[in-house]
Amino acid sequence: MNLMTTIDHGRSLHTTTTSAVAVPPIEEAPSCPLCRTDDYLIFEEFVPARQAENSTDLLPASASYTCSECGTFNAHAVPESWRPPQWFWYS
Template sequence: MTIFDQGHSLRLSGSPSTLGEKGEAPFCPTCQTDDYLIFEEFVPARQAEHSTDLLPASATYTCSECGTFNAHVVPPSWRPPQWFWYS
């Protein structure tokens, strides 16, 4: 799994419970809250091209309190606050 921190990619080894591998809701691991998150990108779960496989939803975000940047898979039902799809 790759976690992004301050724009630098860090490779972590560990169990599947490492941040984001199970599709955890975004939060700042430094501040231990989601109160200061600024969402930069959100990609909903979607069907893979030329396949029936479902690609997981993902989000990238920065903590405005400490500056930590993160990106990972999120639960399929999770959406950024006040997010809606334009159709």
């Protein structure tokens, strides 16, 4: 169980209790958690790893996708070397 505190535009403070939610491990290759495959994924967005503004830190690559088989949507960090199938930069 986790405690979460949120501020509503500076007007009020809310503290709520939440249960742990299953989140894909950081930098996991995309796969549908229900179908347990990447065969049906439709990629909505892919952002390659990039340098953070005003920092030397590298922000991880990320992808968002929907499974066309079951309709599950997911988004998370992906390995730096991962790219969606048939993906390339336009030049």
